[in-house]
Amino acid sequence: MIRSVIRGSGSALPRNAVSNAELAARVDTSDEWIVERTGIRQRYIAEPDETTSSLAIEASRKALDAAGIDASQIDLIVLATATPDNTFPATATKVQHALGCGGGIAFDVQAVCSGFLYALTTADSLLRTGSASRALVIGAETFSRILDWEDRTTCVLFGDGAGAVVLEASDGQADGPGVLASRLHADGAQHDLLYVDGGPSTTQTVGHLRMRGREVFRHAVVNLASVLNEVIEDAGISAEDIDWVVPHQANARILDATARKLGLPMEKVVVTVDQHANTSAASVPLAFDTAIRDGRIKQGDLVMFEAMGGGFTWGASLVRI
Structure with missing residues (x-):
């Protein structure tokens, strides 16, 4: 393996x-x-x-x-x-x-x-x-x-x-470190809820970010809870087995709502959005490195990464450190 x-x-x-x-x-x-x-x-x-x-x-x-x-x-x-x-x-x-x-x-x-x-x-x-x-x-x-x-x-x-x-x-060993399970999704029908209004083949400009925040929030909570449950099932574990969730740092309210939907205490969620805001693709590894270096995440811990972004795209990965 x-x-x-x-x-x-x-x-x-x-x-x-x-x-x-x-x-x-x-x-x-x-x-x-x-x-x-x-x-x-x-x-x-x-x-x-x-x-x-x-x-x-x-x-x-x-x-x-x-x-x-x-x-x-x-x-x-x-x-x-x-x-x-x-x-x-x-x-x-x-x-x-x-x-x-x-x-x-x-x-x-x-x-x-x-x-x-x-x-x-x-x-x-x-x-x-x-x-x-x-x-x-x-x-x-x-x-x-x-x-x-x-x-x-x-x-x-x-x-x-x-x-x-x-x-x-x-x-790898069955109970050893490594990426254990991952799921990815996308839904292009939601394009207009979060996008940039420029691009080489359309406007020949970089463009600016546009977002309908309330609709994005609603989709985020539902999609993230769903994909987290998929990965938990694929890995054959329960939510209680997870030591840490390292989520995309979009909004503190999304983090809280997703944790509650899964029945996870916020004490298990790495939160850096207060210091870094939303850094898009950087937010999950940035939060992970923060928690590694301050000693929260340790060798042997079971860590769930999750994120949702424009497209819509979303996904989750379960990793044993």
């Missing part, structure tokens, strides 16, 4: 932390309004010299260091992002070159906030089939580049950042 085992994690944030009070000085909003509706207290906004690739590179170097693996041993890079440095080539190839691990597989995936789950599941499949032996799986975003700073309903929600994990193919 080949298992994809997480050997190390890393994360990166821009230099500039922006509080709600600072944001209220330029947008018609307030700290109270943002905290009450989202739980967000600050976010990090990339400076002009900070890009999706530079954040991904920093997070990857930290993950490699934590894993004790040299970049030359990496033969697969899957980078999840909706805000690449360029339309092409893939931002993953820039990361590959910067790290010095050329010659292997490197590509981007685009599933917005679910991107890391899509990237993790893709890398897991390639490792288990023998196409690669060690992978960097990255979520990295500079969402501040696609925000409409006149729209207070969306611009207060998002931030920039990156997170990465090193995955290694290993001979």
Whole structure:
């Protein structure tokens, strides 16, 4: 049995932390309004010299260091992002070159906030089939580049950042570490609820993010609870067996509603949305690395990753650390 085992994690944030009070000085909003509706207290906004690739590179170097693996041993890079440095080539190839691990597989995936789950599941499949032996799986975003700073309903929600994990193919035991079960879904009929109003083949512009928040909230709670139950069933466990849930950090109310729907105490949910806001594909690995480094998540723990994003896309993965 080949298992994809997480050997190390890393994360990166821009230099500039922006509080709600600072944001209220330029947008018609307030700290109270943002905290009450989202739980967000600050976010990090990339400076002009900070890009999706530079954040991904920093997070990857930290993950490699934590894993004790040299970049030359990496033969697969899957980078999840909706805000690449360029339309092409893939931002993953820039990361590959910067790290010095050329010659292997490197590509981007685009599933917005679910991107890391899509990237993790893709890398897991390639490792288990023998196409690669060690992978960097990255979520990295500079969402501040696609925000409409006149729209207070969306611009207060998002931030920039990156997170990465090193995955290694290993001979697995039934009760050993590794990716145990994953499920992914998409529903293109919901396109207009969360999207960017630009693109190369439509407007020849980058565009801005547009969202109908109330409808997104409703779909998120239902879809996430459903996919979590699917993965729990696939893995043959109960919700009580899960040590930690590491969710996409979109909104504190979504995190709470999803946990309640599954009967999970919030004490088992890793919450970083107050400090990082919604960093899209970066949010799950960023939250995971935070909880690894502060000691909450330990070796042997059963961890559930979950996310939902524009498309709609959504998914979940159960991993033994």
